[in-house]
Amino acid sequence: MRYLCLAADYDGTLATHGKVEQEVIEALYRLKASTRQLILVTGRVMEELKVVFPGYEIFDRIVAENGALLYKPATKEERLLGERPPEPFINELHRQVKPLSVGKVIVATWEPHQNTVLEAIKKEGLELQVIFNKGAVMILPAGINKAKGLKETLKEMNMSLHNVVAVGDAENDNAMLNAAECAVAVSNALPAVQHHADWITDHPHGKGVIQLIDRLLENDLQDVDCKLTRHYLNLGQRTTGEDFSVCPYGPNILLSGTTKSGKSTMATFFLEKLLEKNYQFCLIDPEGDYLQQPGAVRIGDSEHAPAVEEVLSLLNNPMQSVIVSILAIPLDDRPRFFNSLLSALSQMRKETGHPHWIIADEAHHMLPAPAAPSYYAIPDDFKNFAFISLSTEGMNEAVLNKITLVISMGDDAAKAIMEFSRFRNIQLKENAVTPLQKGQAWVWDVTAGNEPVLIKTGIPVHLQQRHKKKYATGDMDYNSFYFRGPENKLNLKAYNLIVFTQMASGIDDETWFYHLKRKDYSNWLRHSVHDEELAALVNKIEIDEQYGAGSRQAIVDLINDRYTA
Incomplete structure (x- = not known):
């Protein structure tokens, strides 16, 4: 509900x-x-x-x-959220305004006395606000409203x-x-x-x-x-450039992908969107992958197993999201713990409506395929969960039968979608899904009867900040830029943006213009630094002959402004 x-x-x-x-x-x-x-x-x-x-x-x-x-009403207790305006102010209004009603905090009259009220507030130097209600003029402490x-x-x-x-x-x-x-x-x-x-x-x-x-x-x-x-949760962008979003209530998500497919980045991006809109989540983390997740409190570690009662206590505050680390729980005991926690969370939802989302990373640890589906206490009306796994093969059918939205990533994404369609006996065209490029995902609304949609996945803000520092001052390793020049006479490695700007300032003209004409700079910034906006600006310099010798300084200045200044 x-x-x-x-x-x-x-x-x-x-x-x-x-x-x-x-x-x-x-x-x-x-x-x-x-x-x-x-x-x-x-x-x-x-x-x-x-x-x-x-x-x-x-x-x-x-x-x-x-x-x-x-x-x-049950106990007749009252609590005031502000103080009534001072008596001299109220007495002044009594002399000038009729009718005037005074509550324990509120003071109210009717139009057209609003100007008199405003003048009195100004004269007394009070921090009060005036709120209108179909002709009524209500005076309240600043910040107090319905x-x-x-x-x-x-x-x-x-x-x-x-x-x-x-x-x-x-x-x-x-x-x-x-x-x-x-x-x-x-x-x-x-x-x-x-x-x-x-x-x-x-x-x-x-x-x-x-x-x-x-x-x-x-x-x-x-x-x-x-x-x-306005509440929808953004998952990324369609190939047309439009945002791709899902309703925050109702979806049962399976996020699948092989190692290094980007599913952890996608999951973190999803968590950020939940936090951004104040939806509470409870995430079960079996491998400690979310220890640094901002905006959520963590319970449990590699030595201390979390207690269900502690989790529920933290979740009592609907503004507090919780990451439950089960590193200390043996692999064989994880299904039992998950079942116990899921039962408690389901009851909490019935009573309070939250946590709004239940998320299980490496879900095959807790819902392995060999277990009997009847073992899991999954309610018939269970909604708003996201299970993250390597593939559908390791997941229990008790969950797979409830999935309404599949997000598939990595080299095996197309294969995973087709396997899921066969498991659920839903016909898909053979060419409905194709291999993905890095940073892409297939999203399939299973219940809507639509074909899977190709999206460019979003990048979490805190990951962007971490990557930005790495690109500026770290070691980009195989994503480094190499100044080779014509005929590969050189092999100068710029392993981050600062080194790139230093080398760019001293490289010979022949090498600089060789890469400029090939658009190597914008391609590097787009595909290795993942900065589409900067790549577009550099590309304009590459194709505009008016820059000429000034292209070197123009590109260096753009990079310095965004990363190294």
């Missing part, structure tokens, strides 16, 4: 003319019976809300005063914004809608709110919320997935 929580505005959304109809309350009870959580997010103060909405206790949490006050209140509430509940669908109708709901995974506007919502919504209900007010609840219970808003492209 993707959406474990509904966050709903009150006035104009749940309520019609300030009152919530009985059929809306009944729909909320139906949603709550599905084990989903309910959060009311309103601009009203709690005392006023309790009077106009006696059924408020149906909600698991309430965010009141437009994000400034958090309330637990999104802030919702985030703090979810933090208390150990839940993620990626498991929330939010519904609203007015300007002050925009922050909450933008923060949630799915943003819904009731049909009576302001045009600006509808413009930013992922889905607009057919009905206004509470009837629109009922429609949303029915869709949640029917299919967990699966039909809205295609509109949530």
Whole structure:
């Protein structure tokens, strides 16, 4: 289940003319019976809300005063996220503005008094903000809004914004809608709110919320997935230059490739994309390949086996991703440990919606083909996993039968795709996949009935930085540039970019122009340094005769600017 929580505005959304109809309350009870959580997010103060909405206790949490006050109906606990403006400021507004309401943090009035409010804030030198809500003028501490209140509430509940669908109708709901995974506007919502919504209900007010609840219970808003492209995860680029991305919810990925095929680089790039969008992952690492992965905490090492309870404790915080090193677990015991961890993670997902992704590197260690498929505790609705392996041959059919997206890399990529198609009894054209070049992958959406797609894989940022240093000052070994000149009279090895610029400045003209005319410089930068942008700039110099003798200094300057300055 993707959406474990509904966050709903009150006035104009749940309520019609300030009152919530009985059929809306009944729909909320139906949603709550599905084990989903309910959060009311309103601009009203709690005392006023309790009077106009006696059924408020149906909600698991309430965010009141437009994000400034958090309330637990079950225990009646309150938590303030800010301080009320000083009394002299409030007294000054009382003298100039009517009506004026004052909560525990919020101070509010109505248009057209916004200019008076702004002048009073300026006069007192206060760090306050003004938020509008269909004619209402709300004064709050800087940084306090519905999104802030919702985030703090979810933090208390150990839940993620990626498991929330939010519904609203007015300007002050925009922050909450933008923060949630799915943003819904009731049909009576302001045009600006509808413009930013992922889905607009057919009905206004509470009837629109009922429609949303029915869709949640029917299919967990699966039909809205295609509109949530802002959350999609980039895997690389198509041959046409367009990004190739996948939905963050639903895919079951098999990433296969032989040693040095680039699958570890691809996996790291995928992890970076998850972290970039705040999707939590739990990665099981059997060989210590992810010890330096930024943005995640590591548990276990070559001497200390991780405990499932410790893993779950770390994952309680939905913003914390975890790498589970199982180096200390004997090979024969790894399937048992994986089964135990998978069972615990599956239960955690049911209750909290995260970890959003479960990733197993060298998955054949934990899911070997000889084991009985029934041994593994893989739920029928298991989604959002990525298993990384050398090939499909070593993987257990319990997993292979659930794969929906195959990413195949390396010299045997085409063979692996064809083997998987035969295993799943899915017909593919003989020429559907061809041998790959370095940095490419075949991606096959198994369930869509499409042909495999050829992509250029992305390079992780931290790997780019490491490589950039290597290219500038390290030893590029067989990727070095050799100044040979015509007839191979020379054999001068430039083993990094700094050495290249030094040699370029002193090499004889005949040798320099020999390589320039052959476009050896741009080809080296493109294929060995993997800097397409720099290669394109150098190529312009190579083909532009106006540079002439100045081509040497122009290319050296470009390299210095990007790598060695």
